[in-house]
Amino acid sequence: MLRPRIIPCLLLHDGGLVKTRRFGEPRYVGDPINAVxxxxxxxxxxxxxLDIDATSKGQEPDFDxxxxxxxxxxxxxxxxGGIRTAEQAERIIKLGVEKISVSAAALERPELISEIAAAIGRQSVSVVLDxxxxxFPFKGYTVLTHNGTRKTGADPVxxxxxAQALGAGEIVINSIDRDGMMEGYDIDLARAVRAATDIPMTVVGGAGKVEDMQALLDAIGTAGAAAGSLFVFKGKYRAVLINYSRPQANG
Incomplete structure (x- = not known):
């Protein structure tokens, strides 16, 4: 049985690392190379x-x-962040990165998923849905892009x-409402996406403790549990401290 993947998710902004709350209030948490x-x-x-500047500012990825x-x-x-062509994806993979994630560009032109999958292999293509x-009174969810500022009208499920049909090898579900709140994942959303797909899935947004990750894994089975705040903050005053811990595998 595959074991769950526990993944720190780090946000690049102005050359440094930040952590946000509900996609706002970016707080500097360190240097990316030191974090690595x-x-x-x-x-x-x-x-x-994830580079939160590239798409919103119309920039290419920072290849250097x-x-x-x-x-x-x-x-x-x-x-x-900022990936709009298969050529950019290939260039990033050649640098030694195993997977690339696309979001806004894939929502605007879904065939980009197929183009990138053909160029680098579907196992290296992740589609991120914010x-x-x-x-109220509307039900359900909507996918947004450009750091949560643009509505797409797309239903995430x-x-x-x-995206799976077009060649995505992984789906990443990022809850804007729970980003940085450290109050647990949106498990109902995760269950709905899991029921509609059978490729690897990662969920991010809301983890405040290892038990939140365990609750997600118990609910949907083997998956990727990603977090930002959990791995960069310590204690109720959110002191910056890079750390890493994991729940036990299911079964």
């Missing part, structure tokens, strides 16, 4: 970097920074299934 060195020592399963990160890293890496619950 620390996580190397902690032997994490995988490390994910990615090269430095990949050279330093001793763990699998995933990168997302999801927000609809306000339906688009996850479409």
């Amino acid at each position: 060195k620390i996580f190397n020592e902690k032997q994490v399963d995988e490390l994910c970097f 920074l990615l090269r430095k990160i990949a050279v330093e890293s001793r763990m699998p890496l995933c990168y997302g 999801v927000k619950a609809n306000r 339906a688009f996850a299934a479409q």
